[in-house]
Amino acid sequence: MYKLYVYDHCPFCIKARMIFGLHTLPFDMVMLQNDDEATPKAMIGRKMLPILEENGQYMGESMDIVAHIEKRGAALLTGSTNPQITDWIQRSSSVLYRQFLPRAACAPFPEFSTTAGRAYFVRNKERATGPFSEILSENATALAPLNAFLQELAPLIQSKEAVNGTLSTDDIHLFAHLHSLSIIKGLVYPSAVEDYRKTLSARVDIPLLDSIAV
Ligand SMILES: N[C@@H](CCC(=O)N[C@@H](CS)C(=O)NCC(=O)O)C(=O)O
Structure with missing residues (x-):
């Protein structure tokens, strides 16, 4: 196993x-x-x-x-990748993780079930971002760039089953990114993005974080 x-x-x-x-x-x-x-x-x-x-x-x-x-079984990630997806992930990463980290730090994740586990995360990540309390006190306009990124992503999604039509490593990177994004409350998902993240979540059996979003 x-x-x-x-x-x-x-x-x-x-x-x-x-x-x-x-x-x-x-x-x-x-x-x-x-x-x-x-x-x-x-x-x-x-x-x-x-x-x-x-x-x-x-x-x-x-x-x-x-x-x-x-490699173990029949190949599933057989589709080609699209450099525009890599580029979109790269450009949206810093704004995403700045908002993601303070929210993750408060979330009921098993790795933070001890006070020491949670404190370790906060101590290490705040070194890069500055105080989480300041990021969390920013108003809703701080989310505007993320909503703009979501609008930009929508026309790049060719199918709700696979971003480029056939599953590829782009789907691995993109779903992981959208999974992190789902901890941020108040984002507006264009329907193509919403259908894609929900379909992938069901297919891989990994719930999105919408229910614990802040
Ligand atoms: N290149 C690695 C990066 C993995 C990575 O950065 N993992 C983070 C968690 S998201 C980690 O374990 N960081 C050390 C820590 O959290 O203390 C991979 O793709 O597996």
Whole structure:
């Protein structure tokens, strides 16, 4: 049985979870506390998830895990990629993660179920963003650039089943990104984006974060 070590908030872990969902391959999901440095270091020499454990061997790096599982059965990620999707993800990342991190820090994720686990995340991430309280006190206009990005994405979506019509690694990256975005309350999803994120969520069996969005 495959064992996948993840944090529930982590977009890279979503990518690794997606490939199991796409292949309907069972796996044990292990959520580590965010301040547990010893477990991942013992497995891959650094404190970084996701990690796949298979027959006593460990593999880090989300896209290596995706490629490894994809090779196991009939290929599913057979479609070509679109540089416009990569570009859209890159351009929207900094504004997304600035709003994502303070919201994730307050969320009921298993990796933050101890005070020390949550404090570890806040301490490390605030070093890059500044105080979370300041970001959370920004008014709704702070979300305007994200809504503009969503409008820009809509015409790039060719099908609700796969962004470029046929499943590809673009879907792995894009769904992980939209999954993170779903923790931000008040975003306006054009119908093409809404249909896409809901369809992918059902297909890979990974719920969006809408119900805990703030
Ligand atoms: N390139 C890696 C990046 C993984 C990554 O950045 N994971 C983050 C969580 S989102 C992590 O474990 N960071 C260390 C920490 O949270 O302390 C991959 O694609 O797997």
